Amino acid sequence: MPKPEPEPLHLRRIDAARNMRRFYALSTQPTLFGEMSLIRNWGRICTSGKTMVQTFDGSAEAIEAFVRLERAKRRRGYAVADKRPS
Template identity: 40%
Template sequence: MIDFPSPFYAERVDASCNMARFYAIEISQDLFGHLWLERRWGRIGSRGQMKVEHLQNPKAIPERIEVLVRQKTNRGYRPK
């Protein structure tokens, strides 16, 4: 059994420019044992968009998530 990092969820809200966005990251495993990085983003309250990446190397997962989280926190997203 693989221990996955906990899901990441952050929001960026700025009432002055009518901005209410979310960004979420989650790792999942399919029935064949393949690992997938699911990223969802969009306006809070909507389904938003989703991108799924196949992860070849399980050891690189924490580094990939760290890069994505750092990018979003630098843009003003705050974890919830």
Template identity: 45%
Template sequence: MASSCHLTHVDPGQNMARFYRMTMQPTLFGEWSLVREFGRIGSPGRVVATNHHTFAQASAALESLRAAKERKGYTAEC
């Protein structure tokens, strides 16, 4: 399982150019943080972090979000 993933969705017909980046990072308290960055390509975007008790939980969350984004038309580079 990947500890990071970068997804993009580009559709010139709809003037759409989006990115979605996910990385897993250990916290100072022994948990794992799933950090998600998303927005329009070329902009800084937004950052959201969620904490998970184990690496397996964070990895499952990353894979679930990746699958959901791919269903919406994003292409993954994991």
């Protein structure tokens, strides 16, 4: 049974003493060719930031990369952003 796709993740790191206000977003999305893409978006809060798309042959590889990046960002001080009102 394949692993379920993770929900999109929005992290942020704010350190007023260092004038740091950063965000990091991760999500997965299937491609038209049956592959899975990991979409990363990062930058300073209130900017569009930068985007990187990595494509993997299988969803398991994309999910592993998602989890690995999430752990790395949390170790660096990023925390889950508050839910935005709809």
